[in-house]
Amino acid sequence: MKLTDITKIPKVLGAGTVTYDGFIIDSQFTAGYEAAKFGAMAARIVGQVKKSLRVEEGGVILYTPKVVFFARAKPENVFFVICAKDANLGLIKLKMDKVK
């Protein structure tokens, strides 16, 4: 699974992989969106979820009036995607489920 498989979905603004301490491993973002910021936020939120709910693998989907943010906890890193609110969220979610 490549990042381009997700970023080519219409209205996906970017996707990336980040370590739990917030450093970007790989990312592909459209102009105007900073991968580092979203990556750091993904690491922070998913870290909180893992710590609070005591789960090894889980995911978070956050809805705001502008964008929807997906973050999926992996054993070593966090995979995250940001897309416009009217993107096909189901399709993105399915693609993310296939990420290993």
Added chain:
Amino acid sequence: MADELSIDSKALIFATLADVYLSSGMLDEAISILKDGLARNPNYTLAKIILGRAYYMKGETEEALKLLEAIYPEAQESENENLFLGHCYKRLTDFDKARKHYEAVLRINPDNKDAKKELTTLGIKPTEVPVGKIKVKHETEVPVREIEISARGTEGKPELEIAEQREPPPEEVEIRPTIEIKSTSEAVHIKEVILPEVDITRAQETPEPEMVIQEPTVKITIPPPVSETIVKGEIEIVLPFKEEPVSEVPVSGAEVIQKTEVPVSGAEVIQKTEVPVAEKIKEIEATQKAEIPPSGTEFPVSGAEVIPEIEVPISGTEIPPRGEAEKPPEILRAESSVSDEVKRRIEALALANAQAAQAEKEEAKSKAKPEEIPAAKPEEPAPPPLFAEEMKVPEPVVSPTAETGTPFDRLNIPMEKLLSLKTVNAAFISARDGLLIKNYAEKREDIEEISALVAAIFNEAFESFKYLNEGPVEKIIIEKSRETICVITAGESLLCVITQPEAKPGLIFVYARKIIDEIREVLG
């Protein structure tokens, strides 16, 4: 399902999905799926045709043309291939090639309306296009004789006149406009006589007083009997017009096919008439729907009266005549329901209320002067509600706590609906600081803990997005291995729904919306 299909682009069904996307106007999605699928199935011609169509619809005509031309050798018998090639060439103002492809479409499918329409716009009558060839097959080379058949109609039933001529027949078969004849030594079949379509829509706009029926004159060459015995034959004539005035044609655009079997030797004439439902019906129906006046309009229907909707009067009153029935319903209800007895009861109620108000004033005065307390009067029972059910007097606004325990009781019904979903395990309302407000899953003991943790996660996300200037967080879905937590903000509180992993979050949000509205009203 669509998502699953789009993911699995190895399956050839991706083309079908793309076609659905195209029909929905989702061009980018269709192109994406088709490209993905064609990368795995590069020889899938149908997908390439659909991709060409998608490019054409998107306005990328040259890309579409390039793709469609590339596969033309292997798809030249495809109706859609030729149609969209025609469209592309037409858009690129290469009308000769466009015409060529539209004609090819009609050769493949003579009923293709798009091609006919495009040819018409190009200044070519579709009927001029060779839609079929006259085929005369003789199994034995024998002298032929000629009969003339003319269809003449009264009341939709054409009569056939057959005239046999013993003269040597002409070599050519004269049929107007198109006819296909197959004959054997024993029988003659006229398979189809296709006449130009009558444009019913235009005819309805400018109705003509009389319809001119084109009577096809068919000259058929049939083989004479080999021996002296009379040879019987069958003739099937398909007449695509109806011999009724156009304005009375019930199904516009429908073709009337009349099959007639005519024994050659003057035996009985059998007529079969079929009225197939043509595709134009949908178009005409759509036009008719668009012309339907707004509701409430009276239609002059011959032989029937349009009865307006009348509110059923309250018992005890007479049904008003039709003229009065058109009065506003409120007036009717007031006139019919307020009988004298009811009036008396209302007056009694008003009097009782006035007395109660007076008693309250006196009680207030007595409180102000405690040393002058008069002897306590026996409490009068409150006047019973008079005709509350019959009169349907609007109930006074009562605060939620007056009749029920807490304001949250009004959430019980929508919450029960939510909890009745099979995949929903629990639900609770929590404050943003993590304190539990209301728990709807009393069996679970960990709700308070989850409430606190969810609030912590929510606040974390809220602060992060605030920093990113992407707006406040409205909803969160937290996916765990065994369950999923859907968190929806409701003002300063959070509605949390704990579901099984296979729950449909979209459905949960739909159910939750009503509850959120209630929570906003209760908590602000």
